[in-house]
Amino acid sequence: MKNKILCLGNEFVEEDSLALKVAEQLTSDLPEVNFINVKDSFQLMEFLNVYDDVVVLDVVSGLKEVKILGVTELQENKIMTAHDFDAGFVIRLFENKSLRIIGIPMKGNINVIKEKVKKLL
8 A cells, every 4th residue: 555645735826836846756756655636625634534644745834944843833823714724724633643744845946855855754
């Protein structure tokens, strides 16, 4: 069974697309890994509900280096509307699950970031 990496981001927003680009490049380097592009928070919740031992790959505002983040390090936002129902909120709902978050900077050299992500996998 392939390892699953849930990749978050928005391909149409430059600052939010790097995790998807890194995953695309890693697909050929790591054929034993199934990179899954998650489209929205509801799909993320569905995957977290189904899969055990999950790795999430996402860009993190303010992060300078690739690193593993704990659930408690995620920014907590108040939920006022469905637009506030973000990945961080969903991940906190599943904090008791075996879950690793690989955070990457919003900008940087994609090849350097890719190699750092590979080392963490």
